[in-house]
Amino acid sequence: MAFAITIKADSSPIEAILTRLNQFDADKSEMFNDIGNDMLNATIMRFKYQRDVDGNPWKVSWRARLQGGETGRNDGHLLNGMSYNVLNNGVEWGANQTYAHVFHYGAHITPKNGQYITFAVAGQYRKVKEVNIPSRTFLGINAEDEATVLDIVGSFIDDYILRGA
Template identity: 30%
Template sequence: MGFTIHVDDAAVLAALRRLVGVFDDRSAIAKEVAELGESATRLRFRTETAPDGTRWKPSLRAQVSGGRTLTEAGHLSGSISSQSGADFAEWGVNRIYAAIHQFGGTIRARNAGALRFRLANGGFAMVRAVKMPARPYLGISPDDASDIVAMIQRRLQGALNAP
């Protein structure tokens, strides 16, 4: 069983061409998605929340001396950037220590018997290992996903409504 549809309506054909055009050049929507991801990630540092909406575990430094978790000097949040192209949208950070904060994990002394670091109260500590809790900042929240779908819908609707 099969069927064929022939459309002679110039307006319908023009709308179909515009829709195809939206999918031919996806660089504009990819740029919007990358910018949304970058902006949402920056907001997570201000609100100290993961993409799933859970609050980050406060750092000892933030608890003792105030301020925000993961923002003592602002290097991690300051390195957030995005880029996009015809077939990709990405955002992230460029700090070597970014993954331990995103995923958590244990930092162990490698070349010495212990890790030595300054405490929030000004003193020092020496330990064999430090367990870092995960504080996810990269990802797509449910609101981000809804915004991305809405962006795509606006582009498609704009193509249909264009003269």
Template identity: 30%
Template sequence: MITVELEDADVERILARLSASLSDMSEVMNEIGEQLEFETVKRFEDGVAPDGTSWAPKSPTTIAAYERRGQTVDVRPLFGPNVDGQPLRSSFFRDYGPDFVELGTNKIYSAVMQFGAAKGAFGTDARGGSIPWGNIPARPFLGISDQDRLNIAAIVEEWLEDIVED
């Protein structure tokens, strides 16, 4: 076995900074979260899933339902009237800590929009109508795209370079 012992003050200082930084990566996690939120909002505006596929269009039945209620119709999927008046696209939040980043929304209907739901998946209403009243296609808006992976790698690389160069 060969042992190499480094006795270089500059190298020791760099390794100490690296070790200290890796124990609390809040700064880089915040940057990753900001980037993921930016890309998620952009994908939302573009109407595409993290894998780049376009969302299913809003159905003619849904558009007709809005019109019957006298609501303004936005034909883009996931845009339009909602229960609380706050659009899904503006409800994103992020959190981060020493070793995590989280991006999401607290809208109760967001899981149905992300994963879809079959007609009647949630039972029936008081009049016996299906909840939801029709099939809702999945329109994934949360997730990590190939571009997100590249962005995260670049953010981490720059963060590590800053630690070593200080």
């Protein structure tokens, strides 16, 4: 062939992005760590402002009313037991206290034996036929949290894949 034209495309930017995509699975824990940290902080703020996931005020507990304290913050165990775990394909966060689900979902408690439940609140004994603990949701994602997660994912994709950070 006496005459030939060769057209060669510079695919190095595309190849660089594909190489980064191959590494994404190994490096995504950084993104999940950021999400876990932000969702944990959002949960802590719910205790600070005494509000549920949707921003509604929690019903004040007996103990908080009697002692002038805050609901869910008597000894700090529930709040201090909050943590998050980065998983292979996500993140989870919650509380390690055995009563956390009762605080979150609420409960209806009746006596196992006899007619009354007897317990102490703020140094005073109570004798009641039942106890209704209202739901005070603290775990979950609201619209603001969802926007935060999307921002983290978007920034990670932008920094990690597009810019090759």
